[in-house]
Amino acid sequence: MPSSELQSLRQQLEQLQQQNNLLTARLAERKGAGPAPDQQALADTQQRYRFLFEAMDEGFCIIEFFDGPHGPLSDYVHIEANAAYAKHAGIENVVGQTLRQLVPDEADGWLARYGMVLRSGTPIRFEQELVVTGRHLDICAFRLEPASRKQVAVLFQDVTARKRAESGLKRLNQELELRVAQALAERKILTDVVEATLAQIQVVDLDIRWLAINRAARDEFQRIFEQVPSVGDSLPTLMASRAEDCARGLQLWHRALKGEAFVEVAEFGEGEQHRHYELRFSPLHDSNGQLIGAYLFAYDISERVREQKRLRKTEEALRQAQKMEAVGQLTGGIAHDFNNLLTGISGSLELSRNLLGRGRHEQIAPYLRTAQDVCNRAASLVHRLLAFSRRQTLEPRTIDVNRLVGGMLELIRRSVGPHIDIEVFTTSASCRANIDASQLENALLNLCINARDAMPDGGRISIETRHLPADEQVAAHLDLKPGDYLALSVSDNGSGMPPQVLARAFDPFFTTKPVGHGTGLGLSMVYGFVRQSGGQVRVYSEPGQGTSVHLYLPRLDSASLPLSEPKPTARPLRELRDMTVMLVDDEATIRMLVGEVLNDLGYAKLEFADGHSALAALQNGASVDLLISDVGMPGGMNGQQLVAAARQLRPGLKVLFITGYAEQAVLGTGVFEPTTRVLTKPFSLDTLAQRIEEMIG
Structure with a gap:
């Protein structure tokens, strides 16, 4: 399995195990309260985790370090292993057994590898022989957080066959190089060497003609290309019946015949004949080191590819389930908190209205203060949500x-x-x-x-x-x-x-x-x-x-960068001036409130409910010193589009966006232009007034 897929699988398993642990803890804390939803969630999570855990073709285990007779963290115990563990490692019933019980003579080497993962938290991938069973294993290991658990997860697969094939390939290459001159003079010798190899093997010369091909490769070639290859035949000629397969195959052979040794995964054939292969190409030299051809070992990996696709579908289903679970948790929490806040606001305003109807004006103030306080709490909650999602507007x-x-x-x-x-x-x-x-x-x-x-x-x-x-x-x-x-x-x-x-x-x-x-x-x-x-x-x-x-x-290391000092928050009273502010917002309430602030500051104002009307006024020559605009507006022109069009008419026009979106939604890159500022809703009217004064002043 490629390292990217192992990494993805590792993340899924780790997340599922964390959910399993957390739900178990929640049930323990609420024992006796009869939390049926938690129990069902725990059961669902455990079922998903167990399905993926046991369905994997790769071996998988979780080990936990402990202090043994040989010193701190000098041994570990297998606390969990899937069915494929025995298939790949050749050892059964490992759960509950320590490393030194299983492989006492090899323990120090394995402890050094996995101990490094535990201490550093950095995943590793390596190949190592399990001497006690003679298996060569391709291994990916990573720490399960938090580090205090002292646990490492290990994914591995048996690559002994590949190792033996590589060893045989190396021996074959050496033998071919020693005997190639004689083999070329007497083709039968080369054919005998190739036929002795169980894997599919082909040997070709620089003209892309077969020097040798064994029975396994011949049968596979015939199945894909419906031609029977023989020594001396031309590969391009026999592959010509399948144009796409021919082009793909020749591209690989040309690389090998230029002296490149490489491994490639490719697919050939159509319909029921469609197969995936792992192709290992190597150049062929004579005893003088002269390149005379290339040879290929081919392995049919179609079943492995199908299994990986099935596993990816399973992972995707798990990711979707986890996403929906997270969305449910988040929206449930938001709904709970906002319903409480809305109740406080609605109740305070309702009591205020009742008191007004009875003429008891002097008793309204506490309820209005309560409504204002609750509004501030609601704004704070939205701010925290944006902070959590990394979408808040920052002013660094x-x-x-x-x-x-x-x-x-x-x-x-x-x-x-x-x-x-x-x-x-x-x-x-x-x-x-x-x-x-x-x-x-x-x-x-x-x-x-x-x-x-x-x-x-x-x-x-x-x-x-x-x-x-x-x-x-x-x-x-x-x-x-x-x-x-x-x-x-x-x-x-x-x-x-x-x-x-x-x-x-x-x-x-x-x-x-x-x-x-x-x-x-x-x-x-x-x-x-x-x-x-x-x-x-x-x-x-x-x-x-x-x-x-x-x-x-x-960290900024340059002492030449000046420290920024906060600007004063108090704003002086202004007299009426000949300055005009254009206000564009589809929400009438917002236009009313901002309009009152502009009146208080002494500015003339132009109000519009959509971008098209505002742009038409600018095209007709309206004089504007500052444009205040919402971002999301109906009518086919949003705030960003309005500003882009307005600055075509008035380069350098000062713009203040007032928006419930995050800064990134307004500016894209998050970089302020000198004449552009953002004020996120909800905001206090004093803050709005101060920002307007700063920009016009």
Whole structure:
């Protein structure tokens, strides 16, 4: 099986096993509550996992390391193996047996291979002989996360036949090279050598004529091309009945006759005769090293290809099932939270209306404040969802992360309380990054509050910054590009997380906090923000030992880059000026609210409900200093198309997009033009006013 397919299969198995473990843990936590849906989900996941596990033609096992008499992690036990394990390895009933019980003389070599995978987390692929059974195995091994499980999964297949064929091919090549001069003079000798080989073999000269062909190859050729080949015949002539197959075959032979040794998988024949072959070409030299021809070993792999296609279909079905399960979980969580928020808004407004009807105006204010607060919570929830999906609008600028941490300390201390000690360790190296400062502040505060919640009786939070140069190996381990990074870490000595909780730490709406004390979007928001910023997040935790969360952010090494300072938020009152703002939005409510802000600021305004009407006004000579436009609008012209057309008429026109979409949906590449800004809905009217003033001013 190709390495890409092994990698895909590995990911599927790992995901299914994680689901299995997590559902089992959830059932254990809710034991006695009769959670029939969880039980059914567990049964479904286990059934899918078991089906794929047992259906694989490749051998598969999961091993778990432990400390043995020979030292730490000096042995491992087989905790799971499929039926194909015995077929490929030649050893039965391995579950429950340790490596040193099975192959004591070979144990150190296998431990060295798999121990490296366990320590580094980097998958490997290699070939090695299992001496006790004489089997040569093609092996792919990868660590099952988290690393604290000390488990490695192993996929392998028996390639002994291929190894023997390669060895025989090598011996045959040596014999052919020694005897080729005599063989060419006496063809029978060459034919005898070829006929002694069980695999399909053909030997041709530089004119693409057969020097030798054995019975297996002759029969296969006749089945595909309906011609009987003989020594001395021309390959192109006998293959001419199948034009496409002839062209494909000659292309491969020409490569071999130029001296190239290679392996190719190709298909020949039509209908019931259609077959897949693994073709191994090698050049043929005489005793003086002169190229005189080429030979081919062919293996029919049609059954293997069909099995791989069937397995891919099974994998696709599993991926679809997992996707639908994830969508169901996500939409269920969103619906739950938004229904609660909408109830708060609707109830507050209904009470306000009733009080107005009774003339009790003085009692309305608390309910209006409640509705506003709930709206802010709804906006925050959408913001967190966008952060989780890495689709939020970021405004990166050059900041000193050490300075940001120092500026946050007082707020963090007030948030976590006096029973928590705060320690800060900052690096002396350059700690600059091009990142959204407010999002990083939110992430740091969120992590500190999570740490506080893990230490209800008090404890210690450590905040650390350090420089991390990531070479190819380190970058691959962290799933990052090689380069310079700075690490911002938050660690606590609290209760820690068990493996089943740690595995779901970044899942949306997953929380271990009581109802009403968390949405379950905190860590997923941090993860989405950091990944969108080109970084990575890693969490390490052990029950009773605390938790460490590490944010790896791209580091700016150039001291010449100036630090960005936040702009003042207060806006002065303006008098009426001769400036015009064009407002385009299909939502009447939005036009009303933005229009009131423009009136308050003293600007003239032109309002339109669609892009075509706005563009017509510009074509008729309307004077506009700023264009404010929604992105998604009906009528065949969206905001982006309107702006593109408007700038053909007015190059350099200032544009403010107001949108419920993410920045990437507006700008594509995410790069701001100097005259373009984005404000995502929902926004406060003060924020809108400030942005308008900044752009026109």
